[in-house]
Amino acid sequence: MTANLTKTGHAPLRFAGYAAIFGKRDSGGDTILPGAFRASLDHRLTEGLRLPLLWQHRPEQQIGWIDVVGEDARGLRVVASVTATDSAAARALNDGAVDGLSFGYRVKQGRALPDGRELHDLDIMEVSLVTRPMQPLARVHYVENAGADAA
Template sequence: MCSRERATGSPPAPSRRREGEVRFAGYAAVFGRPDKGGDVIRAGAFAEALRRAGEVPLVWQHKAGAVVGRIEHLSEDKRGLRVIAAVEDARAARLVGGGKINGLSFGYRVREASAAGGKRELIALDLVEVSLVANPMQPRARVHAVQAGLRSQT
């Protein structure tokens, strides 16, 4: 089960790594910045989703049946939706660990939004999944650190 928190806080202590897995930290969503489609996520948009119980799967390229690992920690901070996860799938772990795939994204359902000037502000969202992707809709949604030693990827 992953931990969830609303406010900024210390992430949980690293869990024991399984052989071949890669742990990473990054942002699946970034607040206040338009994505390639013009959507802007308001800070706090995930607050209710993070309060609700249930696992959020870590999947490959938004494919529902392609679970590649587990999310250990999800939280909102001033920047966005921060994720710490472990990639267990061998191929995905090699790609993330080698820096070949560093995009993040998320699947969602809109609970509340507003539109103005051709842009949509996402105010409240249900979080369906977090994805490792080659080409994120939000260019700033990236893996920022990869374990061994959580080396920087920026």
């Protein structure tokens, strides 16, 4: 049996968490409604487009891929693989120093409110591991380092 190895020869670091939480206002004043990602996720699935995992929203620092993404009652749940296993991001995640999640998007449909926005339809472009997420509840909940057993 062969392990799924990265370019560095290590098994990827995997994690699960929520990149977005429904119905909770973030620090920028946005509230995401359930179903806001549905059309974008359906389009990506149909077109075979994977979501990149970035470090701090930096396109030049892609650290992996989103393996599973979907909406549930709480928000946008993701399972990701960090393939840049020798990166500072991987070390910070594995050590528990960073556990924030965020996402890059375009608003397709929303509504301005006196104190922010209500977001109805979003085109998601990427998910990022971040130090300080706009939505404080968007966090990594579980980290599995498959490489720890192989070492």
